[in-house]
Every structure is written in structure tokens, then in C-alpha cells.
Amino acid sequence: MNAPLDTHDHDAPIFAPEAFRLGADEAALIDKARHFGARVLAPRAAKHDREATFPIENFHDMHPEGLLGICVPKQHGGLGASFRTYCLAAAELGRYCGATALSWNMHVCSTLWTGALADDLEMSTEDRAAHNARRPLHYRRIIEDGAIYSQPFSEGGAAAAGAAAFGTEARPVDGGFLVSGKKIFASLSGAADYYGILCTERAEGAHASRRNTLYIAVPASAPGVSVTGDWDPLGMRGTVSRTLLMKDVFVPESELLMPHGVYFRAATSWPHMFLTLSPTYMGLAQAAYDFTVAYLRGEVPGTSVKRRMYPTKQIAVAEMRVMLEQTKALWFQAVSEARPNPTKEQVLRAYAAQHTVMENANALAAKAIRTCGGQSMLKSLPLERIYRDSRCGSLMLPWTAEICIDRLGRETLYEPGERDD
Ligand SMILES: Cc1cc2nc3c(=O)[nH]c(=O)nc-3n(C[C@H](O)[C@H](O)[C@H](O)COP(=O)(O)OP(=O)(O)OC[C@H]3O[C@@H](n4cnc5c(N)ncnc54)[C@H](O)[C@@H]3O)c2cc1C
Numbered sequence: 001m002n003a004p005l006d007t008h009d010h011d012a013p014i015f016a017p018e019a020f021r022l023g024a025d026e027a028a029l030i031d032k033a034r035h036f037g038a039r040v041l042a043p044r045a046a047k048h049d050r051e052a053t054f055p056i057e058n059f060h061d062m063h064p065e066g067l068l069g070i071c072v073p074k075q076h077g078g079l080g081a082s083f084r085t086y087c088l089a090a091a092e093l094g095r096y097c098g099a100t101a102l103s104w105n106m107h108v109c110s111t112l113w114t115g116a117l118a119d120d121l122e123m124s125t126e127d128r129a130a131h132n133a134r135r136p137l138h139y140r141r142i143i144e145d146g147a148i149y150s151q152p153f154s155e156g157g158a159a160a161a162g163a164a165a166f167g168t169e170a171r172p173v174d175g176g177f178l179v180s181g182k183k184i185f186a187s188l189s190g191a192a193d194y195y196g197i198l199c200t201e202r203a204e205g206a207h208a209s210r211r212n213t214l215y216i217a218v219p220a221s222a223p224g225v226s227v228t229g230d231w232d233p234l235g236m237r238g239t240v241s242r243t244l245l246m247k248d249v250f251v252p253e254s255e256l257l258m259p260h261g262v263y264f265r266a267a268t269s270w271p272h273m274f275l276t277l278s279p280t281y282m283g284l285a286q287a288a289y290d291f292t293v294a295y296l297r298g299e300v301p302g303t304s305v306k307r308r309m310y311p312t313k314q315i316a317v318a319e320m321r322v323m324l325e326q327t328k329a330l331w332f333q334a335v336s337e338a339r340p341n342p343t344k345e346q347v348l349r350a351y352a353a354q355h356t357v358m359e360n361a362n363a364l365a366a367k368a369i370r371t372c373g374g375q376s377m378l379k380s381l382p383l384e385r386i387y388r389d390s391r392c393g394s395l396m397l398p399w400t401a402e403i404c405i406d407r408l409g410r411e412t413l414y415e416p417g418e419r420d421d
Pocket of ligand 1: 152188236395398400401402
């Protein structure tokens with residue numbers, strides 16, 4: 001990779017390996033992500049934000065670095081990163097380009113669900129054998145060809161929040177399924193090679209049930225697949241999350257990402273998977289803080305006036321630091337304890353961590369603008385993009401900030417099955 005050295009290349013890691021007791025391999029991988037973010041993503045971020053175009057060249061550059069296969073198990077040629085290592089690496093990318101980190105998350109999750117997570121999941125012998133026979137196909141595409149997967153789950157109804165069966169349906173036919181439906185906010189639309197969708201497997205006349213959720217890769221080139229609508233949002237503009245339509249798309253059985261019915265059990269027993277949208281925003285929180293410190297010290301390129309001598313600025317930075325440290329500590333704990341069948345306390349902490357990161361990233365960015373002043377919100381500087389991108393975090397299903405609060409309150413006060421009548 002010959003990208004020029006960026007000024008960010010001297011940034012310290014968000015989570016210092018010694019302080020957070022990271023293993024050497026883990027620290028090296030996170031370091032690799034940080035350097036990649038600083039050298040490759042940062043210089044391209046403004047253009048993709050301005051034009052609302054997908055940063056496909058970032059993904060092409062990830063391929064030789066092994067980053068497309070960060071969570072592909074080592075025996076399948078990937079880097080075999082754990083859930084936590086991935087989260088820490090993704091936070092480093094989020095510092096430099098929120099849209100790339102968020103899109104990368106959609107790609108990586110398709111290898112986490114099928115990889116480390118599936119390995120930890122209880123499955124019947126038949127399901128395990130079928131899964132192990134099918135998944136090398138997906139991994140080979142990613143490792144050898146640099147294929148990009150996405151994760152369009154949302155439909156605009158209650159399904160993405162986990163409250164109803166998906167309206168997108170897969171009708172079993174000879175050798176596979178006919179898939180029909182619509183996905184909104186399909187990040188990487190038009191750029192992904194495979195759309196890893198959730199849909200309801202439903203034979204003619206059968207009842208739609210969440211238990212029959214099917215997780216399957218729809219090839220972008222399959223007849224009946226189309227991308228529609230425009231994409232001109234406030235933030236995360238480079239994700240290009242347009243609407244994906246599927247009409248009687250034949251998808252062979254070999255494209256299953258998980259065996260029949262296993263996704264529902266995976267989602268239930270691995271709730272921390274829904275924290276995977278947060279690393280991007282952890283990175284944005286750090287970026288807002290870093291920018292403020294550099295700006296007040298007169299070190300942001302093109303703005304040499306120092307403003308650090310004013311007590312109000314010092315207080316603002318101190319308050320930002322407190323908020324950042326609180327955010328980091330809680331989030332690090334939550335991503336460190338991710339595992340199948342977590343305790344109630346761990347799940348509640350995961351909601352609290354998600355809520356904290358998503359809300360604090362935007363609060364820190366808002367405070368950064370107020371503290372640095374008018375010039376800091378000019379489009380020639382990254383802060384206003386960080387502010388807009390960070391606004392999106394608390395909207396992301398299934399763990400929006402509101403849903404986290406709903407669940408925290410309810411699940412603290414009620415044990416499963418408890419009622420008041
Ligand atoms: C930049 C960006 C990229 C995205 N990329 C993807 C992607 O790649 N794949 C994907 O699947 N989705 C993606 N999403 C979609 C996202 O996860 C949500 O589906 C989307 O933001 C929901 O918008 P909505 O207005 O339809 O929400 P609604 O479902 O209308 O919800 C509105 C609000 O109501 C509340 N709410 C909703 N349901 C419940 C409930 N059951 N209980 C209590 N409160 C509830 C929530 O707080 C929510 O914020 C992306 C979103 C953004 C902003």
C-alpha cells in the first residue's frame with residue numbers, strides 16, 4: 001500500500017495495550033487498523049462524505065491487508081480476530097472515517113455470525129456438519145477474491161427491532177429459495193457482492209414465525225435484485241444505504257449463512273452481537289476529543305492560533321475527557337465480556353454501553369464544536385462531519401438509544417415471565 005503518510009499517523013491507540021492489558025497479537029492487529037485508518041481512510045473521508053459515494057477503494061485496499069477477513073477463522077485463511085479484537089480495531093477505523101467503519105462492520109458481521117459466534121453456539125450434529133460444509137464458500141470469496149458482504153436486515157417495520165417476523169420471505173423451491181422483499185437502509189447497496197439478508201422461510205400456506213428466520217447471502221448479480229431510491233442523508237453519507245428490492249430471486253441452498261432456524265437462536269443467545277454497531281461511534285467520540293485538543297493547541301493544519309490559555313476551554317476539555325473516559329471504560333468492559341448466554345448483569349451492561357457510546361459520541365462532537373468555535377465547523381475540517389456522523393448512532397436498530405433505555409428499565413425491574421396481575 002503506497003498511500004502517503006497522514007498527519008494522524010502519530011495518534012496514540014484509543015485503548016493503550018498495556019493499560020487495557022491487551023495481548024500482543026490483539027494489540028498488533030488493532031495497531032494495523034489504526035495505521036490503515038490514518039493513512040488510507042482519513043485522506044478520502046471528506047470526498048465520500050461530500051459526494052455521498054461509497055468508498056469502494058477503501059475496501060479494495062483492505063483486501064491485501066487481510067482486513068476483509070479479520071474475523072474469518074484462521075483455518076479458513078482469515079486473521080481469526082475475536083469479537084473484542086474486532087470491536088477495538090473497528091473503533092480505530094471509526095476515528096478516521098465513520099462511514100467506512102460502519103460499512104466494514106456490516107461486512108465483518110457476516111463472518112462473525114458464521115465464524116466465532118457459530119462456533120460457540122449449540123447446534124445439532126447435522127446443523128454443525130451442514131454449516132461447516134457451507135461456510136468455506138463465503139470465506140473463500142472474501143479471502144481470495146476480496147468479495148464484500150453486507151447486512152441489510154432493516155425493513156422499516158418491527159422486525160429489525162426483534163419484535164416481528166421479517167416481511168422478506170424465502171419460499172423453498174427445488175435446490176434453494178425464491179426470495180422476495182424489501183430492505184431499507186441497505187448500507188453498501190450497489191457496492192456489495194453479496195447481501196446477507198434476514199428473511200422468513202415460509203412454505204406455501206405456512207405461518208410466518210421469527211423462529212424461521214433465515215440468514216442467507218443473496219448475490220448482487222442475481223436476476224430480480226435491484227437497488228432503488230436516493231441517498232442524501234445528514235450523516236454517514238458514504239455508507240450509501242439505499243433500498244434493496246428482491247423479486248422472486250432464486251438463491252441456492254448453498255448460499256445459506258446459517259442453517260435453518262439457527263439465526264434466531266444465535267441472536268437470542270449472543271445479544272452482544274448487537275453491540276457491533278457501536279465501535280464506529282467509539283472511534284468518532286475519540287476523534288471529536290482529539291480534534292478539540294489539537295485545535296486548542298493550534299495544531300490542526302491550517303489553524304495555527306492557540307486557544308488553550310482560556311480557562312473555559314480548559315474546563316470544557318476536562319469535561320470532555322471525563323465523558324470520554326467513562327465511555328471507554330464501560331464500553332471496553334462490555335465488549336470484553338461478550339460471550340454466548342451472558343448473565344443478566346452482562347446484558348444490562350451491554351445496553352448501558354451501547355446507549356452511552358451512541359449518545360456520548362454525539363454529545364462530545366457537539367461540545368467540541370461549541371468549544372473550538374465557528375471556524376471548527378467549516379467543511380474544510382473534519383469536525384462537522386464527525387458531528388453529523390455521530391448523530392446517526394442512537395438511531396440504529398435493534399439497539400437504538402430508546403430501546404436500550406426501555407429494556408434496561410424493564411429487564412431490571414422484571415425477571416423473565418414476571419407479571420403484575
Ligand atoms: C447510516 C445508517 C446506516 C444503516 N445501515 C443499515 C444496514 O446496513 N442494515 C440494516 O439492517 N439497517 C441499517 N440501518 C437502519 C437502522 O438500523 C434502522 O433500521 C433505521 O435507522 C430505522 O429507522 P426507522 O425510522 O425505520 O425506525 P423505526 O422502526 O420507525 O423506529 C423509530 C424509533 O422508534 C423506536 N422504536 C422502534 N421500534 C421500537 C420498539 N419495538 N420498541 C420501542 N421503541 C421502538 C426506536 O427508538 C427508533 O429509533 C442504517 C441506519 C443508518 C442511519
